Amino acid sequence: MSGASDADIDQARIARERILTLLNAGFWLTAVNFIACLGHFAYQLIMAKQLDAAEFTAFNTTLALVTLLGVPLAAASQAITHDLAWHHANDNQLELQSLQIACQKLLRRLTWILSIAALMFIHPLTTFFNFSRGSLALVALACVPITLWSLIGSVWCAGLSRFKLLAGLNFGTMVVRVAAGMVMVYFFPKAEAAVGATFVAGWVLASVVIFHRTPKEEKGLKSPWTKAFGIYLGASLLVGLGNFIYCFSDQLVAQRNIEGYALDAYVKAGLLARAVFWGSQPLLVVYFTQRSGKSHSTRGAIGLWLIYVVVVIIGVGMLLLLRKPLCHLLLRNAEEVTVLLPSMLSDLKRFSLVVLPVGILQGLGYYYLASEKLVESYLFGFVSLSYFAVLLVFGRSIEMLLSLMFGGAVISLLVMAIAAVIRYGRNHS
Numbered sequence: 001m002s003g004a005s006d007a008d009i010d011q012a013r014i015a016r017e018r019i020l021t022l023l024n025a026g027f028w029l030t031a032v033n034f035i036a037c038l039g040h041f042a043y044q045l046i047m048a049k050q051l052d053a054a055e056f057t058a059f060n061t062t063l064a065l066v067t068l069l070g071v072p073l074a075a076a077s078q079a080i081t082h083d084l085a086w087h088h089a090n091d092n093q094l095e096l097q098s099l100q101i102a103c104q105k106l107l108r109r110l111t112w113i114l115s116i117a118a119l120m121f122i123h124p125l126t127t128f129f130n131f132s133r134g135s136l137a138l139v140a141l142a143c144v145p146i147t148l149w150s151l152i153g154s155v156w157c158a159g160l161s162r163f164k165l166l167a168g169l170n171f172g173t174m175v176v177r178v179a180a181g182m183v184m185v186y187f188f189p190k191a192e193a194a195v196g197a198t199f200v201a202g203w204v205l206a207s208v209v210i211f212h213r214t215p216k217e218e219k220g221l222k223s224p225w226t227k228a229f230g231i232y233l234g235a236s237l238l239v240g241l242g243n244f245i246y247c248f249s250d251q252l253v254a255q256r257n258i259e260g261y262a263l264d265a266y267v268k269a270g271l272l273a274r275a276v277f278w279g280s281q282p283l284l285v286v287y288f289t290q291r292s293g294k295s296h297s298t299r300g301a302i303g304l305w306l307i308y309v310v311v312v313i314i315g316v317g318m319l320l321l322l323r324k325p326l327c328h329l330l331l332r333n334a335e336e337v338t339v340l341l342p343s344m345l346s347d348l349k350r351f352s353l354v355v356l357p358v359g360i361l362q363g364l365g366y367y368y369l370a371s372e373k374l375v376e377s378y379l380f381g382f383v384s385l386s387y388f389a390v391l392l393v394f395g396r397s398i399e400m401l402l403s404l405m406f407g408g409a410v411i412s413l414l415v416m417a418i419a420a421v422i423r424y425g426r427n428h429s
Helices: 002-050 053-069 071-089 093-128 134-159 163-187 191-210 227-247 249-257 261-292 299-329 334-370 374-394 398-427
Strands: none
Touching: 002 053, 002 163, 002 261, 053 071, 053 093, 053 134, 053 191, 053 249, 053 261, 071 093, 071 134, 071 227, 093 134, 134 163, 134 191, 163 191, 227 249, 227 334, 227 374, 249 261, 249 374, 249 398, 261 299, 261 334, 261 398, 299 334, 334 374, 334 398, 374 398
């Protein structure tokens, strides 16, 4: 009996140590990334002061397009993070090393494939979403490969729980982006220069892959391509696309359907609202990696997910309370205050209400993937596509677009809740 009791005590101690390690890693990554987020936000403030309203709008919508083009590799990266985290959590060191080599090869090949795909689709996309200059498409296209390499660097760090390294690299990316952007925009105050700084900063995270020495391949190299991985990759692609649609696609819809000062005010208000997602997302990265490690206790992971929801709620509260001083931070001069401020205040008030359901949806997407709830993951993606279609067809004004975003996000949550209840009932019938 005493032996069993000692074993139970040891298991409980190990579980506590793992939870504390997780929370420490989550705190470290979140703290450093919060500072990095402030730096990226400061970069946006600098650009808002250096660029006129139309150029600032072009800068942010181009970044949204780059993010869209990176969704497929981000999905593959997340699927591989899940696989690496499972092997790392279960101490399968030999399989882990073999899988790491194979995954690096896979991601590198996907990078070139997706870069070629971006070359094919960049012109139709910029035409469809009414981008004003062809040079914006060229800058976006240049950013795609380096953004993809950065994603590979992130997955390498996150999949092996190298959260401190990931935090340091994210911080370095922010420093380089701010420094390069200030110099480039000073000499060329256009959206292309502001986006170009993102290209320069991307080399920080990309260096992990570019300069990382891949171990010599051995016979019997474990391939990540299995039937289960293919199914999971499809789920990851749909969830990744869904998270982009819920969090960023409205920028592209507004770029297509709205113009003038109304669009400029909307983009600036949206930037403030989306800062809540940027500041809270590091918690989801740590949550996803920990929850993917099946041998670990999930109590710490659940705690991180709940903390994420609390952070989103706090962020919404701060947006509502501080929206006027926050809006002033993005206004360049007295003329912009007169022309844009009233619309920005109105847009941000309504945008703040959208952030809460969208933030919960983003958290659900990570939860479905980390828990391997594949049916829910596929449903999440298809629901988000319906959401995007509604925005694209009916979002012809700012008021209508924001109303559709809030209503669509709430309906999406209800659909996922109904699906969960039905699935629960079937599993316990």
